[in-house]
Amino acid sequence: MSSRPSAPTVGRPTGTREIPTIRRKDGLGGALAFRNDQLRFLGAGLDRYGDIFRFRPLGIPIVMVNHPDYIRHILVEKGESYDKDAVLFRVVRPVLRQGLIANPDMELWRRQRRMMAPHFTPRTVGNFARNMTDETALMLQRWERRPGEVLDVTDEIGQLALRIVNRSLFSAEVGATAQAFERAFGTANAILGAFFRFPFPPLNVPTPRSRKLHRAIDEMDTFVSTFIRARLAEDTPASEDADLLTLLLHSVDEEDGKGMDLEQLHHEVLNICIGAYETTTNTLSWAFYLLARHPEVEAKLHAEVDAALGGRSVPSFEDLASLPYTRMVIDETLRIYSPAYQFMRRAREEDTVGGYRVPAHTNILVNSYFLHRHPDFWEEPERFVPERFTPEAIAARPKHVYTPFGAGHRICIGKHFALTELILVLATVARRYRLTLPDAATEVVPEALITLHPKGGIHLRLEERR
Known part of the structure; x- marks a missing residue:
């Protein structure tokens, strides 16, 4: 104990007290x-x-x-x-602007949520599961030439996460542009994390730090706007197998009969890119690190994945129900190292x-x-x-003692997408490989930025399962 x-009982009828102050x-x-x-x-x-x-x-x-x-x-x-016009969200708003994550306008947030929620249900997320496993299988093919190497797991998973989100959002394959986005977000994450801890001087003061931040924001904006402009030029109709960008372009609010303007669409797409990339990258990096440190847990994971997949090397959306221990590994990783901490x-x-x-x-x-x-x-x-x-x-x-995706009416809209991706990627990798501690392994510590990041990244040795 x-x-x-x-902790006193919430809403007790006795007189109120002042909150203790450091x-x-x-x-x-x-x-x-x-x-x-x-x-x-x-x-x-x-x-x-x-x-x-x-x-x-x-x-x-x-x-x-x-x-x-x-x-x-x-x-x-x-x-x-309680709204999101709080200091932390004011800090990140230069990047996220009026997207769902940090939007302080509750009426605008409700309208956006109504339009977007149908595209993030468990059923609709199933339409994107193949993107998750296909991209992971391609990563494992590249790993075939690297057995015994010490991988920068955080970088490998970061690139994978961006490929998955871009294929799901834009039906596009990305290479160097994804790495540029990854670097730009890393820069913004570090600057804004430091500014939250010590908010001075203001970011609108033209210091080298603020100029560096705005360059990073411009890079991320360019990444998103390039895909949006290309899709507008194509005028792609919505269909059951459409990507997320097409679905959002054709979304209409049930109350006013109107869709999003292009500025709001840009904000939402950028929020999805950042949210999906950061959640997957950090959670799976920590998961592989924890599994490397706990081989008894890894053995149980391998046994479940092998039994669920039989002779197959790649799981499907329908296999999720047969992977309860894999989900437990993800949940426990999110407990210890929630990215949105x-x-x-x-x-x-x-x-x-x-x-x-x-x-x-x-x-x-x-x-x-x-x-x-x-x-x-x-x-x-x-x-x-x-x-x-x-x-x-x-x-x-x-x-409410476990809140990796928040809670209440503003719970993360991407929860089902994230969990599906985390489970399927973990199971796909675990079917073929182990990631073990290097000979000179040191303990990885969390770095408290805007998100919780493994300081220095996760580096593990790649071993084929026998």
Whole structure:
């Protein structure tokens, strides 16, 4: 059990209390401590104050919440009272703009969600499963010439993720342009992650950093607009087997009968590219790293994949039901190293959370790196144990103690696409190869950017299964 202060009941009828605040005299550090090591600073705050506390990097008030009752209240029970006009999303908005991920306009967000949601259901995602396995099989063919090599797994999976998303979005094969997109996003991720931790000077000040960021944004915009212009010139009709871009071009809002304008379409396509690329790249990189460190888990994964596929080398969408342990490996990886490890909301009005008064316009931070390690709900949380995600174990936990895709009405629209891709890619690779620790392996640590990235990347040795 936790030694942290206990969490009061949400919405209790007694008088409200003020949220504990980290102060300079507490010895936890201030803005510089948050800037230098965000995870250590937040962990120290949780250890000192429990599951809710306030801190002020450069005078910006932020409240961190780390209890499933609080998260259910904010994201589900009163989800309409909390929006995305919060500091973290203001930081990333220069890249994501009015796309679904960071859109603060709730009416515009609802309209976009209505139009896009039908294209991201489990049934429609099945139409793109072949893209996922085909591209993975092509990657494995290239790996045939590299047995025994130490691969930069993060780079390999990053290129694969971009090929999958581009084939699903644009029906296109990409090479050097995808690598340019990957580099541009990496640059933006690092700059914006540093700016969130220490938001000075403002990004609209023409510093070398801001100019570098805008060059990266321009590269990503060019990547997306090239495909959109080409598709508009083709005037491709929508059909059941159409790619996502065609489906979005022909989407119409059921309430006003209109589609997206080209600027909004550009924003949504860019959001999909970034979301699909980053989730797959980081999750699978961490998954292969964790499997390399836990051969007993890898053996169970191989046994399941072999049994499910029989004599086949590549799984299909229909095989997902036969790969429950593979899904557990993915879920446990997402618990330990969620790429979208933090998100924020802004209180639109005064509220009470856990008996604490939350003033209007408060920035609320949820950090799943800590939520997914909460000692009251996860036994030995640093251990890699896929069995935490058996149906019985899931039912025994509060639902909102596990939030790799968020929760409530703004849960990630790409959840089904991401999970399908992660399971199918992992199973395809596991059918033929093992990725093992190099002889001089060192522990990989997470780097807290806007997303949670393996610092220095994951490097593993490629071995054919015998």
